[in-house]
Amino acid sequence: xxxxxxxxxxxxxxxxxxxxxxxxxxxxxxxxxxxxxxxxxxxxxxxxxxxxxxxxxxxxxxxxxxxxxxxxxxxxxxxxxxxxxxxxxxxxxxxxxxxxxxxxxxxxxxxxxxxxxxxxxxxxxxxxxxxxxxxxxxxxxxxxxxxxxxxxxxxxxxxxxxxxxxxxxxxxxxxxxxxxxxxxxxxxxxxxxxxxxxxxxxxxxxxxxxxxxxxxxxxxxxxxxxxxxxxxxxxxxxxxxxxxxxxxxxxxxxxxxxxxxxxxxxxxxxxxxxxxxxxxxxxxxxxxxxxxxxxxxxxxxxxxxxxxxxxxxxxxxxxxxxxxxxxxxxxxxxxxxxxxxxxxxxxxxxxxxxxxxxxxxxxxxxxxxxxxxxxxxxxxxxxxxxxxxxxxxxxxxxxxxxxxxxxxxxxxxxxxxxxxxxxxxxxxxxxxxxxxxxxxxxxxxxxxxxxxxxxxxxxxxxxxxxxxxxxxxxxxxxxxxxxxxxxxxxxxxxxxxxxxxxxxxxxxxxxxxxxxxxxxxxxxxxxxxxxxxxxxxxxxxxxxxxxxxxxxxxxxxxxxxxxxxxxxxxxxxxxxxxxxxxxxxxxxxxxxxxxxxxxxxxxxxxxxxxxxxxxxxxxxxxxxxxxxxxxxxxxxx
Ligand code: F6R
Numbered sequence: 033x034x035x036x037x038x039x040x041x042x043x044x045x046x047x048x049x050x051x052x053x054x055x056x057x058x059x060x061x062x063x064x065x066x067x068x069x070x071x072x073x074x075x076x077x078x079x080x081x082x083x084x085x086x087x088x089x090x091x092x093x094x095x096x097x098x099x100x101x102x103x104x105x106x107x108x109x110x111x112x113x114x115x116x117x118x119x120x121x122x123x124x125x126x127x128x129x130x131x132x133x134x135x136x137x138x139x140x141x142x143x144x145x146x147x148x149x150x151x152x153x154x155x156x157x158x159x160x161x162x163x164x165x166x167x168x169x170x171x172x173x174x175x176x177x178x179x180x181x182x183x184x185x186x187x188x189x190x191x192x193x194x195x196x197x198x199x200x201x202x203x204x205x206x207x208x209x210x211x212x213x214x215x216x217x218x219x220x221x222x223x224x225x226x227x228x229x230x231x232x233x234x235x236x237x238x239x240x241x242x243x244x245x246x247x248x249x250x251x252x253x254x255x256x257x258x259x260x261x262x263x264x265x266x267x268x269x270x271x272x273x274x275x276x277x278x279x280x281x282x283x284x285x286x287x288x289x290x291x292x293x294x295x296x297x298x299x300x301x302x303x304x305x306x307x308x309x310x311x312x313x314x315x316x317x318x319x320x321x322x323x324x325x326x327x328x329x330x331x332x333x334x335x336x337x338x339x340x341x342x343x344x345x346x347x348x349x350x351x352x353x354x355x356x357x358x359x360x361x362x363x364x365x366x367x368x369x370x371x372x373x374x375x376x377x378x379x380x381x382x383x384x385x386x387x388x389x390x391x392x393x394x395x396x397x398x399x400x401x402x403x404x405x406x407x408x409x410x411x412x413x414x415x416x417x418x419x420x421x422x423x424x425x426x427x428x429x430x431x432x433x434x435x436x437x438x439x440x441x442x443x444x445x446x447x448x449x450x451x452x453x454x455x456x457x458x459x460x461x462x463x464x465x466x467x468x469x470x471x472x473x474x475x476x477x478x479x480x481x482x483x484x485x486x487x488x489x490x491x492x493x494x495x496x497x498x499x500x501x502x503x504x505x506x507x508x509x510x511x512x513x514x515x516x517x518x519x520x521x522x523x524x525x526x527x528x529x530x531x532x533x534x535x536x537x538x539x540x541x542x543x544x545x546x547x548x549x550x551x552x553x554x555x556x557x558x559x560x561x562x563x564x565x566x567x568x569x570x571x572x573x574x575x576x577x578x579x580x581x582x583x584x585x586x587x588x589x590x591x592x593x594x595x596x597x598x599x600x601x602x603x604x605x606x607x608x609x610x611x612x613x614x615x616x617x618x619x620x621x622x623x624x625x626x627x628x629x630x631x632x633x634x635x636x637x638x639x640x641x642x643x644x645x646x647x648x649x650x651x652x653x654x655x656x657x658x659x660x661x662x663x664x665x666x667x668x669x
Contacts, residue, residue, distance in 0.1 A: 042295040043302045044263045046276040049283040051290045055250045058284040059092025062182070062246055066093070067100050069179055074110055079148075081172075082113045083181035083239070084138075085192075086130045089248050090182055091137060098141040108144040112175045114168075115151040116183075116192040117233035119217075120161070120206060122154030128220050129154060152204070152232035165204040165232060172238065181242035185249050188212040189257050189270035193233035196269045202235030219519055222428075226472035236271055245281040247272070249289040252590075258285060259292040301339050314595045315343055316356040317653065326654025327357045360655055363600045368407045368664075369416040369543065380599035380666070381543065381581065387416045391541035393532075395560035396426040397492035398618040399547050401499070402639045403585045405611035406603035407545075407662050412500040419505040419539050422492055423532075423560045424514035425485035427476075430620045432467050435476075435483045439463045475517040485510075487620050495617035499610075509535055513559055524559045524566075533567035540576045544568075548584025548665060568669045583664040591642050592663050594649050603643060603660040612636050 052058030066082065073080040084090070100106040115130060124131035131151050139149060150171060156164045172178060183191050188210055194202060195210035208230055209217070218224040239245065249258050261272040262283065275281045287296075295302045300315055307315075319338055320327045332349040335341060344352060362378050365371075369388045370381040390411050394400035400408060400420055411418045439460045446456035459479065466477050476484065489508055496506045509531045513522040536544070546564050549557040564582075571577050583599060586592055603611065615636040616622065622634060633641070643660035651657040 042293075044294045047262050047281055047283055049262060049285060049290075051285050051287060053287075055092050055286050058248060058250070058286060060096045062093045062248060062284055063096035063100060065246065066097065066180060066182075067106050070106065070108065070111060073179075074107070078110070079175065080111050081175045081177065081179045082111055083178040083234070083242055084113050084115050084134065085182045085184050086115065086117070086133045087184045089184035089250060092250075093182065093248070094138040097138065101142045108142045111144050112148045113144065113150060114172055114175075114178060114234070116239075117231050118152040118154040119228040120154045120230040120232050122228060124151075124153070124155060152234075154228075154232065161206045161232065165206070168204045168232075168234075169238065178242035180244045180246060181239055183239070183245060183247040183272075183275075185247060185254060185257060185261065185272050186210075186213055187216060187253055187257055189260060189272045191236065191239060191247075191272050191275070193231040194236045194239075194271045196271065198236055198268065198271050200240070200268065200271075200274050201237045203237050204232065204234050207231055207233055221472065222519055223472070236274055240274065240278055243280065245275060245278050246284070247275065247281065248284040250286045252288040252291065254289045255292040258283075258289050259294075262293060300343065304342065307343060310595070312343060312352065313356055313359060315340055316352065317595050320653055321649075324652065326652070327360070328353050328654050357654065360594075360650070360653060363597050364602065364650070364655065364661075365599060366410065366602055367414065368599065368601050369411050369414055380664075382579075385542055387414075388542040389417045389419065389539055391419045391421060391536065391539050391544045393421050393423060393544065393546040393560065393564060394492075395423045395547050395557045396429070397422045397424075397488040398426070398495070398615065398621055398635065399557075400492075401495050401611065401614040401618070402635050403547065404545060404662050404664075405499070405614045405639075406607050406643070406660065407585075407601045407664075408501075409499055409607060409610055409614070410601065417505065418501050419507065419541070420492075420496055420501055421507040421509055421532075421535055422489075423509055423511050423563070424556060425481075425508075425510055426488040427481050427484035428517075428519060430484035430487050432470070432480075434487055434620045435480050436460075436463055436467060438483055438487055478517075481515075481517050488618075491618045491620060495614045498614050498617055507535055511560065511563060514556060521556060521559065524562050528559070528563045529566045529570070532563045533570055536567055536571055537574075541580055543581045543583060545583045545585060545664070546667075548586060548667065565669060572669065582667045582669055584667050585662070585664055591646055592665050594646075594653070596665050597646075597663040598666040599664040600646070600650065601662045601664070602647070602656075602658040603662060605659045608640060608643070608660050612640065615639065 050061065052061065070080045101108065115134060118130045119128070122129045126132065134151060150168070152168060153164060185191060188196055190196070190210065190213060193207055193209060193213065195207060195213065214224055214227045214229070217227045221227045257270065257272070260270050261275065264270065264273055266273045266276050290296055298318060299305050305311060316327060316330070319330055319334060319340060322338065323330070323334055325334070330349060330353055332344055335344045335349055363380060365380050368381060369390055370376060370383045370386060371379065372383055372386045374383050376383040392400050392404070392408060408418065443456045443460040446453040463480060466480060493506060511528045511531055513524055513528050516522055546561055547557045548561060549555070568582065640660065643662055646661040646663050647658040650661060
């Protein structure tokens, strides 16, 4: 049984918290507390009143509650539930409603009585909303108040849909959604413009009246706001900070949501550290960045005045600086496939075998060039046998209009050449009609999915051609988990692992590059990575696998922390231009990618900014000044 690892309260922390070993162990610990409340109340013949949340965070809790119901006979007949919120306007039978979410993810699997379930009604006419909200508060009071309120947290610090600026006294009411919330919700509605702009939410005052509050947050995207909530000042701009004032609140985090907390990020400021090489490197880089001084210029006084006196006690600042400087220097190489005939004892990659078979996995059809286009070009230029494997079709990210354009091309081409024009006319008509009646965010027809997937395939082929990757080495493995036709994908399955393993076995690579979004608990990149991990586990005893390095690049959104980088590949100004042109081959993603996230820049702009920022960081630490750098972390499997 997995256990949570730390319950203690550290310096700077104003809310008690637990960092769970995994999301699933965190979810289980929370579900256990809910189950204990229900059982206690059963013994005294009382009702347990639960405040419930939706979103991705509580799913693990609901899964465990369902398991407890099925395997351990936990009954929910003495439970009254009140959900936090609902979009407005929203029909309960819509796939995106929270009514639907709760039914699918919890209620239909347990024995809660339907009359005991309360969810704000997004379908009440606007002139009745106020009455409805008033009544909702009354119902909570009549039930005796909430015993345990379950909460997730938005990246902007919202709890429920109490957006930044909400009053701490607020009660259930109609609110406008913050732009950050709308962006985050767009993954369920496909496009931002389909997300309702309002919601009915319990107020902060309502939440604070709950006798106990349990909050959970998983994944790196929540790390910053969690630091604000746990260590920052109480302020309305970050509504969750008010939980510091609640007498009985507990927060569950996974290691990534906790990563910005002082106890993890700068443990030397919190407690006496047991120094190892990794921690020393982190501390030196932190000090150098904080003082904006190159590593080699840091003095003993700098260390002493920033809580790091114990770090230099054994080694002295001078030796420590040099050692860390060298370890950073060793990560830089212009030879990502190794340098033939060179001494490789201080290089990230081996000189031999040479040339290498390099296998680049790209979750979507453009991640390869966006995240490691410069390195890909170098590998090809330096004579390695480069294979690229596109893991999914990426069809969901193609706009309807693009599909229509290509169908129009097919129709016109067939007419011009007299090539069964009737068939292509019919295809075009089907697509035109389909889009006319398509509801926002609805699933595409198989034909439309096919066309959208082929558009992206053509773009990936063009980018590979541009980079000099041979056609026979371009692989489209279409992992089945992705092909749901919807934004929501299936979990990783055996068939996914099989297609990856088969390809690895066929290529027998000396090095593999993969999108290493270890810190993101959701999403396509994570599933694609898990498939690679599982496939490599299976193949690890094959003789040709013994010497295969696995390099992880980060996805389009973020870069590795500098202390995590094992290989830094410099990109010259000309190479950066070539990389940009390779990204431009992905035309369907250029003007308005369907999932831009909260950064509205185009992918090539983000990617260049990120590669330049990494180069600048190396420069500021006192290393050579490059135009741009792509970064990789070696993963030992
Ligand atoms: C959900 C709710 C929201 C979410 C928050 C986190 O009922 O009120 O406050 O808890 O937006 O969402 P996820 O868990 O999807 O990251």
